[in-house]
Amino acid sequence: MAKPIIGITTYVVPARWSSWDVEAALVPAAYVEAVERSGGRPLLVPPSASGVTETLAALDGVIFSGGADLDPGLYGQEPHPETKGISEARDRAELALLEAALERDMPVLAICRGSQVLNIARGGDLVQHLPDVVGDEKHKHTPGTFADHDVTVEEGTRLGELLGDRAPVKSHHHQGFGRVGDGLRVAAHAEDGTIEAVEAVDRRFALGVLWHPEAGEDAKLFEQLVAEAERYGAERRPGAPTVSAS
Numbered sequence: 001m002a003k004p005i006i007g008i009t010t011y012v013v014p015a016r017w018s019s020w021d022v023e024a025a026l027v028p029a030a031y032v033e034a035v036e037r038s039g040g041r042p043l044l045v046p047p048s049a050s051g052v053t054e055t056l057a058a059l060d061g062v063i064f065s066g067g068a069d070l071d072p073g074l075y076g077q078e079p080h081p082e083t084k085g086i087s088e089a090r091d092r093a094e095l096a097l098l099e100a101a102l103e104r105d106m107p108v109l110a111i112c113r114g115s116q117v118l119n120i121a122r123g124g125d126l127v128q129h130l131p132d133v134v135g136d137e138k139h140k141h142t143p144g145t146f147a148d149h150d151v152t153v154e155e156g157t158r159l160g161e162l163l164g165d166r167a168p169v170k171s172h173h174h175q176g177f178g179r180v181g182d183g184l185r186v187a188a189h190a191e192d193g194t195i196e197a198v199e200a201v202d203r204r205f206a207l208g209v210l211w212h213p214e215a216g217e218d219a220k221l222f223e224q225l226v227a228e229a230e231r232y233g234a235e236r237r238p239g240a241p242t243v244s245a246s
Contacts, residue, residue, distance in 0.1 A: 004060040004229035006040040008032065009094055009114070011067050012047060012087070027065050030214040031111075035063070038222040040229065047093030052100045061107040061205075061229030064094060064114025066212065069175060072128060074120050080128035082174060095121055107205040107228035109221055112173055115208030119198060122181025127194075130176045134192045146170035146215055151188040151196045158199050159187040159207060162220045169196070169211035176210065184208075204228060 008031050015024035025046035035042040045055055045062070056062075068085025072078060074095070079086075094114075098121050101108055110118040116126055127133055151169050153160045167188075177195040180186060187207070188197035200206035205228040213221045 002233075003039060003041040004226050004233050005043050005058060006035045006226065006229055007043050007045040007055065007059040007062045008035065009063065009065050009097070010044050010046045011065070012090065028214070031063060031065055034214045034219060034222045035226065038219055038226040040222075040226040045097070047087075047090040049089075049093040049096050052096050055097065056100055056104060056106065059106065060233040061109070061225050062097065062101050063225070064098060064108065064110040064117055066112035066114065066172070068113070069128075070113065070116055070120065070126070072126070075125035075178075077125065077128065080132075082129045091117075102200065102203060102206060105204050105232070107225055107232055108203070108207070109225045110206075110208035111214065112171075112210055112212055115198065115210050116175065116177070118200075118206065118208040119177055119181045119184065122184050122200070124181030124184065125178040127176045127178045130174055130194060133176075134194060146172050146212060149190060151190055151211070153188045153197075154186060157185065157187040158205070159197055159209075162224055163218070167218065168216070169209075169213075170215045171196075171211045173210055204232070 008027055010025045010027045012023060012025050015026055027044060032042045068087060069083045071086045071088055071091050072083060074091060094117050098117055148168065148170055151167055153163050153165050153167060180198060183200055183202050184198040185201050186195050187199045190196050196211060197209045
């Protein structure tokens, strides 16, 4: 009996272990563990713009993980001095994968950088350096350490059904949402008024959050993703045995 297969996009970065110091496709283990705890089968998906159809054929849902800043040219801006770590290959691959997943109405959970990919894919843009707007660095006060704060969740949203009207979150981002993309609605705000989550109103489950739920104690977003992925898989493979994600 098969569990829903959840793809998790990966970084491609220099990494060190044992005697090796090489470029590696990797993602923090917290993503993998969150999917497993929620009843899904995680599958790492390195960036490949040419393998979208084959990749999605193997999956029931996708998590777009965090990472470095996206190329501002994708949304018609020049780079800010604090915009760093751009990987054009990852940008292209993840935009192609996300657009194809949305076209199939495959369940999507987009986290931090991933939520920005979602907004750009729908024609939105980004604020490249939030401290220029809010006057401080509370969303990423210490590199390598999550910032704890609350978000207010909008009434009538899918996110609100899952989290209620307020939720504690863990953030680590210096960029944010600017113009919200077509077909997306704002689902949550931080206390300083910045947008913290968006969701696609025309998809079964396509949710983007700027925070890191894999680092928190609340698994509802992963549990819902896995449940939606199970339904998606059953619809495209009628009669296939499944294991309940609950």
